[in-house]
Amino acid sequence: MTFTATFLFHDSLNDFLRKFQKQQRLEYKFEGKPSVKDAIEAQGVPHPEIAQILVDGEPVSFQYLLKPNDFVEVFPATKNQIPEAKLLQPKLPETIRFVLDVHLGKLAKALRMLGFDTVYRNDLDDKTIAELAQNENRIVLTRDVNLLKMKAINWGYWLRSQFLEEQLAEVIQYFKLQNKFAPFTRCLECNGLIHEVRKEDVLGVLPPNTRKYFSEFYQCESCRKVYWKGSHYERMQQFIDNFQ
Template identity: 60%
Template structure:
């Protein structure tokens, strides 16, 4: 026998709902007793974007079986302050400060590394690779692919709404409250390795002629050996970072 329940999505979760159906209760027909998580994702919303689920006014986890006549309200992370901490589907857990990004986000990964965030990326990662890394290394999966975020093994994740780098970075900083966690210029933007200060003599053979003449302070990646110094590019990077520290 088929049953039905009614789902209401709030805030940014409506980004996953067809425009004509946003902001209104959605009927959902089902057989048996599926987990509420399965119903949420069948309606288009990936589970990592969900923070609170209320069924008939009571908080539940993703695995509560759906019953006929249930009234289901689903809230995003931005609404966390509206509910007691115990209502969260991830109560007691804090999101990590490390990321893994899909193939579409090569520019974003460089920006996150510039801010000091541990960010894994390769342009040949498959969805399986990303979900495995996210789970095994406790990383937030960032993607432009909604389907990737529906993989069961991904606990933390976010779907980038914008295709513009400046807006994407703002989304991630806002969603995961990163502003106070910036550690600029501590990671290599090329390979993600840690950067340390080094003596000029140890890297002098890697420097362009004019750099040898005009600069004396240098930093090097412990992993790939790339050398950094505070040239004109450094000033541009500081200006870029300042947009997010002082919006």
């Protein structure tokens, strides 16, 4: 037998719906006793972006079993007035760490530039990303909605924009990172930590003009890449200033 429940998605969760569905009460047909989480994700909305679910005005968990004629309201994590005790998502870790999908290499470098521990490789599959998120308490950033629906993922965000600066602004605002920057402490290439080193210790890898005109150097403890405050540093500093 087929039953019907009614769903209403609030605010930013409408980004996952088709144009004609946005801001509308949606009838959802189902059989048996699906969980409300499964019903929500079947309509396109991934669980990491959900803060609260109300059924007929009462808060429920993701495991709640849908009943005929239920009226389900779904609220996003950006809904600030929801008491923390009633939020469905676990509290974010004290130390913010990210893992990004294979399409977000530029964003990974930008986050590393700001000092955030950011795992990115262009060969990571969805299963590996989910495992890293679960095992290392990382936030998943992606342009793939289906990735965010994986059960192992607690925290995640689907990037609305395809443009780097807009993506970075989204992440900073969504996770409230404005006061958590630690610029130039991570390697842009491998995510390793960067430390100041003596010039004589890296002379062998410096271009001639760099060796001549610069005296302050930093090196990644993992991949050994060397950094100095050339014109590229000034451009990166200007980029960072746009988000502070």
